[in-house]
Amino acid sequence: MAALQEFKAELFKALGHPVRIRILELLGSGEKTVSELQEALEIEASSVSQQLSLMRARQLVDARKNGTNVFYAVRDPLLLDILAVARQIFEHQVAQMNSLLDSDS
Amino acid sequence: MAALQEFKAELFKALGHPVRIRILELLGSGEKTVSELQEALEIEASSVSQQLSLMRARQLVDARKNGTNVFYAVRDPLLLDILAVARQIFEHQVAQMNSLLDSDS
DNA sequence: TTCCTATCTTCAAATAGTTTAAGATTTAAA
DNA sequence: TTTAAATCTTAAACTATTTGAAGATAGGAA
Numbered sequence: 001m002a003a004l005q006e007f008k009a010e011l012f013k014a015l016g017h018p019v020r021i022r023i024l025e026l027l028g029s030g031e032k033t034v035s036e037l038q039e040a041l042e043i044e045a046s047s048v049s050q051q052l053s054l055m056r057a058r059q060l061v062d063a064r065k066n067g068t069n070v071f072y073a074v075r076d077p078l079l080l081d082i083l084a085v086a087r088q089i090f091e092h093q094v095a096q097m098n099s100l101l102d103s104d105s
Numbered sequence: 106m107a108a109l110q111e112f113k114a115e116l117f118k119a120l121g122h123p124v125r126i127r128i129l130e131l132l133g134s135g136e137k138t139v140s141e142l143q144e145a146l147e148i149e150a151s152s153v154s155q156q157l158s159l160m161r162a163r164q165l166v167d168a169r170k171n172g173t174n175v176f177y178a179v180r181d182p183l184l185l186d187i188l189a190v191a192r193q194i195f196e197h198q199v200a201q202m203n204s205l206l207d208s209d210s
Numbered sequence: 211t212t213c214c215t216a217t218c219t220t221c222a223a224a225t226a227g228t229t230t231a232a233g234a235t236t237t238a239a240a
Numbered sequence: 241t242t243t244a245a246a247t248c249t250t251a252a253a254c255t256a257t258t259t260g261a262a263g264a265t266a267g268g269a270a
Contacts, residue, residue: 005126008191013121017257018107018114025110034218047258049219054256059198068217068266078194082187086113089183093164122229139246152230154246173238173245 014058019043019051021083023072027061028080031073119163124148124156126188128177132166133185136178 015021019041026032026040038048052072055061060079064071074080120126124146131137131145143153157177160166165184169176179185 002123002127004192004195005123005130007195008126008188009121009123011191011194012117012126013256016114016118016121018110019257021110021113021117022107035216044259045218046220046260049217050257053219065218065266068215070218076194076197078190078197082190082194083113085183085187085190086116087109089116089181089187090109090112092181092183118228140244149231150246151232151248155230155248158247170238173243175246 010058011060014055014060015079015082017051019047020055020060023048023051023055024060024074024079024083027072027074028083031064031071033069033071035069037072115163116165119160119165120184120187122156124152125160125165128153128156128160129165129179129184129188132177132179133188136169136176138174138176140174142177 015024022041023037026037032040034045034048034052037052038045041048052061052063056063056072059075061072062075064073120129127146128142131142137145139150139153139157142157143150146153157166157168161168161177164180166177167180169178
């Protein structure tokens with residue numbers, strides 16, 4: 001009865017972890033292997049793999065195997081748009097705090 | 106060291122619940138009292154209030170008191186944009202599933 | 211082939227965090 | 241004081257995250 005809200009909530013839950021945000025941002029500049037991601041993130045390989053499999057299960061990323069490597073890519077570029085809007089919201093909050101500071105003498 | 110990613114993850118965590126999504130969508134058309142929201146959502150008033158206080162703590166909504174009522178409103182309209190992009194992502198996924206169905210005879 | 215190494219994934223246990231309901235409490239109006 | 245609205249507290253059930261060990265698979269060397 002509220003399938004779309006459920007979908008949105010699931011999507012945001014999938015985005016609700018800093019490691020997953022960082023992975024998506026890294027993938028924003030093109031596909032990467034698990035070890036490239038692992039090196040950039042500086043966390044256990046198994047954690048990277050588990051976060052990737054979670055995002056694959058929720059259709060956020062696609063996986064492509066090549067030899068012993070697995071390349072991951074962002075599935076829908078709109079995901080990157082969502083991250084960009086989140087950044088704007090952050091900037092609004094910072095601006096608002098600054099104007100509060102300015103109005104206190 | 107990754108403050109922006111942390112901020113984004115916290116924002117998406119706050120969005121990662123169907124009741125909170127529905128509340129924000131209801132507030133999209135203007136401020137509402139807790140009881141108006143409670144009536145529309147058909148859940149316990151205390152649950153509505155808990156979800157609202159979570160969103161207030163994370164600066165997603167503002168509260169304004171008037172008599173015995175508290176009116177809630179979306180704080181940054183960009184939040185509604187994020188919800189709209191999530192809807193587009195949903196539509197993309199539906200379209201993709203349909204095209205898979207069409208290509209199987 | 212057989213063995214070795216690199217890459218990635220899966221599993222299980224420990225820890226941490228979230229959701230929900232019920233009931234108590236606060237607040238302000240009548 | 242009584243009532244209505246909203247919030248807070250608590251506890252149980254549930255869900256997510258991390259770690260380290262073990263497992264799977266591909267490719268190359270002996």
